Amino acid sequence: MWTTTRTALQLREGSAAVEAFAVRDVDTGVNQLVDARHVGAFGLGEVPACRHGFSLSSSPQTLELVPVGAGGARGEPWVLRHDGQGLIDVVRVASPASADADLIAGPLPVPGHERRAFSWVSVGGMWTLSALLGLLCGVVGFLFWRFKRRRVQDVRCAACHAAIPVDVLDDRTDGFFCPACGTAGVWKGRRGVDVDVTRL
Structure with a gap:
């Protein structure tokens, strides 16, 4: 176990990334530079396995934090009070003076993911879009079923008078012999318009 303190930082538009x-x-008066990646993953406190981080005391401390950019630019400092027990619950302990008050008002807000008010217009648009999509799928399905379905007719064999089912829409078969007796041939047109029975 180790004691550490998480921090959250809000950047101004166009400002350099914090390193x-x-x-x-x-x-x-102890000073130390803590990598921003360490702060984002573990917080300010020292993690023995990483051998990095600020050594936090088990007694209360007053800490001053200054963000540092890649070019050495320093941001606005702010001070927080570390109680020495670690922060189990995520709470806001301190903020810079120039921080956005509207974002601070919400519980740990995330810029770009603000909660929007409920809108009946959005709900109506969603249901309308769902209905139109369902109607389109239904029309496409009906047309596919209509033009791809089989049209089977029973043709009587001229020799044995057995009923032979013939798919008149099947272009792969032009004709065949009676499967019952084998003495009569059944032939049909290319598009299944005409069905003819010829006895050998």
Whole structure:
């Protein structure tokens, strides 16, 4: 187990990405640079397995945080109070003076994922789109069934008078001999318009 403190940072539009945090213990004056990737994954506190992070005391501390950009640019510092017990619940302990008050008002807001009010227009549009999509699928399915379905007719063999089922829409078969007696041939047109029975 180790004690650590998570942080969340809001960047102004067009500002450089934060690469690290300059952390200073206000009471003791100890300074340390903590990688932003470590802060995002584990928080400010030192993780023994990583051998990185700020050494947090088991007693209360006052910490000053300054974001540092890739070019060495420093952001606005802010101060937070570490209670020495670690923060189990995600709570807001401190914010820079220039932070957006509207975003702070919400519980840990995520920019770009604001909760929108319920709208009956959106619900109506969703149901209308679903109905149109269902109607389109129904029309396509009906046309596919109409033009692809088999049209089977029973043809009597001229020799043995057995009923022979013939698919008049099957273009792959022009004719065949009676499967019952084998003495009569059944022939049909290319598109199944005419069905003729010829006795050998």
